[in-house]
Amino acid sequence: MLLWALQQPTVHKQNSLVLQNSQTLPFDACGHHLTILQSPSSMSTPGVTGAVMWDSGIVLAKFLEHSVDSQSLVLQGKRVVELGSGCGLVGCIAAILGADVILTDLPDRLRLLKKNLEVNFEGGNLRGSARASELTWGDELDNEFIEPLPDFILGSDVIYSEDAVNDLLDTLKQLSGSHTTIFLSGELRNDVVLECFLEAALKDFVVGHVDQTQWHPDYCSQRVAMFVLVKKSQEMLEVQRVQLL
Numbered sequence: 061m062l063l064w065a066l067q068q069p070t071v072h073k074q075n076s077l078v079l080q081n082s083q084t085l086p087f088d089a090c091g092h093h094l095t096i097l098q099s100p101s102s103m104s105t106p107g108v109t110g111a112v113m114w115d116s117g118i119v120l121a122k123f124l125e126h127s128v129d130s131q132s133l134v135l136q137g138k139r140v141v142e143l144g145s146g147c148g149l150v151g152c153i154a155a156i157l158g159a160d161v162i163l164t165d166l167p168d169r170l171r172l173l174k175k176n177l178e179v180n181f182e183g184g185n186l187r188g189s190a191r192a193s194e195l196t197w198g199d200e201l202d203n204e205f206i207e208p209l210p211d212f213i214l215g216s217d218v219i220y221s222e223d224a225v226n227d228l229l230d231t232l233k234q235l236s237g238s239h240t241t242i243f244l245s246g247e248l249r250n251d252v253v254l255e256c257f258l259e260a261a262l263k264d265f266v267v268g269h270v271d272q273t274q275w276h277p278d279y280c281s282q283r284v285a286m287f288v289l290v291k292k293s294q295e296m297l298e299v300q301r302v303q304l305l
């Protein structure tokens with residue numbers, strides 16, 4: 061894959077922006093000091109992810125801060141759904157930047173997520189709002205997520221399992237309207253999974269690569285890629301269907 065070849069991820073150190081062995085990850089952004097609680101011991105439990113932060117979460121959080129600072133993105137008053145929030149840093153930053161955010165994850169991941177919202181926002185120090193809610197990819201969505209549809213969908217390191225690709229895309233399709241922009245950041249650790257996701261995503265979404273020149277200059281990593289997706293309109297899907305005949 062071209063991206064893989066260009067970035068040569070394996071030459072670079074993984075997780076250079078995080079502290080995965082620590083119970084807490086201190087993080088400064090948007091003039092706020094956050095303390096992200098982690099659960100390193102859960103990482104040994106088979107099937108459990110999201111108990112500690114990964115570089116792609118830091119990159120996406122800092123990308124949001126940088127984009128708002130440079131006025132290329134407005135989050136104030138926008139409706140945001142974060143998928144696979146894990147510890148919740150990305151959603152927390154979106155809320156500090158003024159968005160009304162629903163941070164989501166699997167049922168057994170919500171305890172740590174809610175704790176992180178409590179610890180960081182008990183003084184109400186955010187311009188928007190943040191709450192945690194259960195959302196399992198592929199399931200039919202509750203009204204709270206789709207009425208109205210979000211302006212932005214965020215996800216960091218959510219493309220890591222080939223088995224989950226279809227369910228993740230199903231949720232992205234259900235959540236996306238014509239005004240919805242999706243930002244996904246991911247670890248370049250498995251090009252097969254990433255290719256499988258991109259190939260399937262291209263059927264329903266226009267997919268762009270967010271170049272590192274647009275990221276926060278101090279928070280770049282050759283092991284991370286970022287994508288922006290917008291759902292194809294009915295007209296585009298019709299043209300695509302005709303071309304395939």
Ligand SMILES: C[S@@+](CC[C@H](N)C(=O)[O-])C[C@H]1O[C@@H](n2cnc3c(N)ncnc32)[C@H](O)[C@@H]1O
Pocket residue numbers: 109110111112113114116117118143144145146147148164165166169195196197215216217218220224227
């Ligand atoms: C690798 S972690 C990334 C966590 C966080 N976004 C970050 O960057 O640190 C993947 C996250 O996706 C969640 N996840 C995995 N499969 C899921 C599913 N089928 N439905 C909802 N969330 C899922 C996991 O529980 C976990 O929190």
